[in-house]
Amino acid sequence: MGSLDQQTLPAALKARGVSRRQFVKFCSTMVATLALPPRYLGAVVKAMESARRPVLVWLEFQDCAGNSESMLRTSNPTVTEFVLDLLSWEYHETIMAGAGKQAEAALERVVREHKGEYIAVVEGAIPTADDGVYCTIAGRTALEIARHVCSSAAASIAVGACAWDGGLVRANPNPTGAVGLQEAVPGIKVVNLGGCPHNPANTAAVLVHYLTFHEMPALDQYNRPLFAYGNIIHDQCERRAHYDAGRYVEEWGDEGHRKGWCLYKMGCKGPEATFNCPVVRWNDGTSWPVKSGHGCIACASHRFWDNKSPFYKRLPQVPGFGVDVTAEKIGWVALGAMAGAAAAQAIGSTIRKKVRPPEASEGPTKPSSSPEA
Ligand code: SF4
Ligand code: SF4
Missing domain, CATH: 3.40.50.700 (NADH:ubiquinone oxidoreductase-like, 20kDa subunit)
Structure with a gap:
């Protein structure tokens, strides 16, 4: 001391x-x-x-x-x-x-x-x-x-x-x-x-x-x-390209998991969380949980134990696609789009433009000025 x-x-x-x-x-x-x-x-x-x-x-x-x-x-x-x-x-x-x-x-x-x-x-x-x-x-x-x-x-x-x-x-x-x-x-x-x-x-x-x-x-x-x-984890994530292309891990240890695909369906809360975790990382910048193969549980979000659980259940809607779009539908869209590179690129950029601010389910305490609002 x-x-x-x-x-x-x-x-x-x-x-x-x-x-x-x-x-x-x-x-x-x-x-x-x-x-x-x-x-x-x-x-x-x-x-x-x-x-x-x-x-x-x-x-x-x-x-x-x-x-x-x-x-x-x-x-x-x-x-x-x-x-x-x-x-x-x-x-x-x-x-x-x-x-x-x-x-x-x-x-x-x-x-x-x-x-x-x-x-x-x-x-x-x-x-x-x-x-x-x-x-x-x-x-x-x-x-x-x-x-x-x-x-x-x-x-x-x-x-x-x-x-x-x-x-x-x-x-x-x-x-x-x-x-x-x-x-x-x-x-x-x-x-x-x-x-x-x-x-x-x-x-x-x-x-x-x-x-x-x-x-x-x-x-x-x-x-x-x-x-x-100040920044959404989903927007800083190295698996984001897989999310945009509809490539999701379906169960732990499957081919997608081994290939580093998106963990959204496994409960990742990255689309609704803000933190610089993907950039600063842990253990002297070695890695962070999503890189290691586990979804984000939004540990830096307000009252996350109550507001972000169950941790292994996916978010009800895919951020940026409106209220009735599911991850399966994105997968279909992305698969169709893969028939042409130009179309795929268009879908990716549409997704990026429409991604809504995160933490929409944080409850009444969030003000409008924050990305978590
Ligand atoms: S859902 Fe999770 S794993 Fe997938 S891109 Fe977003 S932050 Fe990364
Ligand atoms: S839950 Fe894990 S990945 Fe998400 S912000 Fe916390 S340490 Fe980072």
């Missing part, structure tokens, strides 16, 4: 043996993740070189620690390592050496000495039923801790579905009255990084943006960064 000396990032990186070349490469990755023009690289490098590492505390409530695990997955050198060096981590229950009263004292010291300056990261849902007794740490409820710590932070980042909207913990019937951070502590500044788990590359990009521009990136109606949640 860090110390409160708030050394500069270059000093921290040097101590870790990270070369300047690796540092610039990391900054370049962050510029791309933030969807900034390449000309911003110089500004990001300069800002990162001069920034004093902000203090961070990481709170875990009703969770599986999957977001911590996602953040800590390493292969040398990774985005994760840079994130660990970007910040002065003062409190993280799972990874800090201190325990008990010593750990709680560290948290209190940050709140007292860095009021209005530190970043609070929250992982996990917050129970509100029965005065929040279903999650207590060191004699205080998660609700009390979140109010105390997050209301004095410069900004809070809710990582993962549970911290954003209650996630799995909140899914019906929600016996503990779990909610996400912004509902538990209304009025605080929150950036929501939905996903199950969050993608650490996006978390790093948010922090880099904060250190470079001294403000959080542009957010959507759910307080999610637009750079990460």
Whole structure:
């Protein structure tokens, strides 16, 4: 864990043996993740070189620690390592050496000495039923801790579905009255990084943006960064050509599955989900679930456990074809069109033009300005 000396990032990186070349490469990755023009690289490098590492505390409530695990997955050198060096981590229950009263004292010291300056990261849902007794740490409820710590932070980042909207913990019937951070502590500044788990590359990009521009990136109606949640997965998917041509996996392990065809009929929710998962990918950009052969379950969508299940049942209508068109009909159209390349191309472009905005089934909370509306 860090110390409160708030050394500069270059000093921290040097101590870790990270070369300047690796540092610039990391900054370049962050510029791309933030969807900034390449000309911003110089500004990001300069800002990162001069920034004093902000203090961070990481709170875990009703969770599986999957977001911590996602953040800590390493292969040398990774985005994760840079994130660990970007910040002065003062409190993280799972990874800090201190325990008990010593750990709680560290948290209190940050709140007292860095009021209005530190970043609070929250992982996990917050129970509100029965005065929040279903999650207590060191004699205080998660609700009390979140109010105390997050209301004095410069900004809070809710990582993962549970911290954003209650996630799995909140899914019906929600016996503990779990909610996400912004509902538990209304009025605080929150950036929501939905996903199950969050993608650490996006978390790093948010922090880099904060250190470079001294403000959080542009957010959507759910307080999610637009750079990460502004595009439809279906439109970024490498299997999209198969969807357009009506080539679908019909059952797990069939010929289409082996050939990498579209997973729409297997329940893929990509047409109704937004995330940069297909671009940023996981495990240092190695792959993402659809590339690996599993449909998207829309884990970065609002209350996806309730709104996007059953996960293996396909969406009722094919997006972009009106209310009564099924995947089978698209298959017929595409087969007919394959008789002529020009016709096939026409169908493909018609499909692309007509694809409606995703997340149409997300419920009443979505505003019209978002692609998820
Ligand atoms: S339905 Fe799923 S697998 Fe098929 S193109 Fe869309 S996102 Fe990719
Ligand atoms: S493919 Fe879909 S469900 Fe899977 S991690 Fe990406 S956004 Fe989440």
